[in-house]
Amino acid sequence: MIALLNQIPSEVKIRKHLRKIIFGSHLFCPHCHSRKVYALENRYRCRKCRKPFSLLSGTWLSSMKISLRTFWALLWCWTQKVPILQTQKLCHLSEEAVRHWFRQFRLHLPDLEPILQGKVQIDEAYFKSLSLVMAKQAGSKKLAHQVIFKNSVNKSEASQFLFQYIQPKSRLQTDGASIYKNINQWWQVKHKVDIHKKFEFGLTSEIEGLFGNLRTFIRRMYHHVTPEYLPEIVAEFSVKFSRPEIFDSPLSYLEKTINPVPFDYRHRKTNSSIIKA
Template identity: 25%
Template sequence: MANRTIKVQNQSTKNDAVITELPAACADERAAVEFMEKQRWGGFPACPHCGDIDVYQMKNLNTGQRQANYRWRCHGCKQQFSVRVGTVFEDSRIPLRHWCYAFWRASTSKKGVSALEIKRQTSLSYKSALFMLHRIQFAMQDVHTTMNKLSGDVEVDEVYIGGKPRFKLFGKSAPRKDKPAVVALVERGGCVHAQPVANVTGKTLKDVIRKNVEISARILTDELQAYSGLEKEFAGGHETVCHPRGEYARGDVTTNTVEGFFSIVRRGLDGIYHSVSKEYLPLYLNEFSFRYDFRNLDDGERTRLAIRRANGKRLTYKEQIE
């Protein structure tokens, strides 16, 4: 019991340090570089080109201070690098202190932070602020694999972004060409997977469920006919609630959790971002899913995790719009 107490205390101290360091990192470029290096490498910098840890800081021969570009050099491959290399902010001329601010706000604001707000706080152009926001959202994504599929009780629901009736009647599945459809799968007490879909037909929705949910799971949905037959594919079965009859819970059979997630998404898209194009919608879903998945972490640890996820990811403009 004593060891557990010490571990919790140390964790709290570590997280408090992140929150303490962030304001300075958002105000001073050198502090921002050192903060990013600490979060990315944890005190053990490694060459992003060859992986060698035999590296050293490049310093001014006259002053002994770090060079203005804050570069490192690898003894192994002889290449130079900075903390930016191999991340979503590689080749960006935006100061790292602004990246620190944007990561902080995007990780900790419940409904998100708009590019316009980032512009106001950093004095960057709107285009640069949006550039940062989209790349941070890209960094936040998590690739679902067979090792981390959703399990247990998994609630599934779909919405048309821009509005869905409170009472989903039989005409619910009628196409709404002006509004993109999004499906979300939430593991109770766990993570969420959300993505845009071309339509809400049985084939489309079931393909998403099969790809992201363990076959041992129990699937919970509303009465939409597209979900019928799932009980034959998942060992936990498939149970539904019938909203047109006013049924929203029957014992532990409910879709309230996934509907709660969509409520957060809607409030963020309507209240913070106002308008999101279909092309960029996946990036915004990354952001909402990230904050939901790590809702039990404190702000410092969530920011730390977002920054670490930037490692090994790059997003070009061409990739962004495809």
């Protein structure tokens, strides 16, 4: 079925994309940096140092056992938020394999550590043995979050969250939870409160809606998540919300998550060449 999908390129084209990301415009030996390399089946060998290497050597994909087209199909499904079971049927893999690869994709997302400022909405959510504190800079895509490994949040933990992620002199907008009472005495913020019992939601509507989106994302894409993996899933959701351009395509994701092999120009030879077997 994968062969019928227009969005999954040929293996040759996938190799071309990966080679450009990893090595740039010229293939070279990652050991001695010589460009005198030649292809041998699916690997390369350096004529200078005689050491072999593969296209994916030195990357987090080096131990990959699936085909490049299956890998690309998995990554396409993940970037497009295709559910686990749908991906399993499309890629002809077990649920365990799909979950493994989806986890690898999210573990290699860039870390986002924004400092929020201006009007900042903050709220908490509770998942059995875990608690989640999340804040959103109003009118923007900027998020900050922290998972707390117990089923409640106290004033000290709420304060520590502000110390880490909220710029002084911001306007903090929360519900009437007691953990935020007199919070301006612990951090330099102007505190505004929605009392939900009085049907006041205007100051926290964006963060309330975001928690709804998070729950929908988890349910639709992963169906269920154990507490062990919840912090990773929340981080994935946050990056997908804040940096949607990373998920435009498998290529855009790989360009942000695979580090190019560094090339030391001191080793560059004017007569270097690439030899194809």
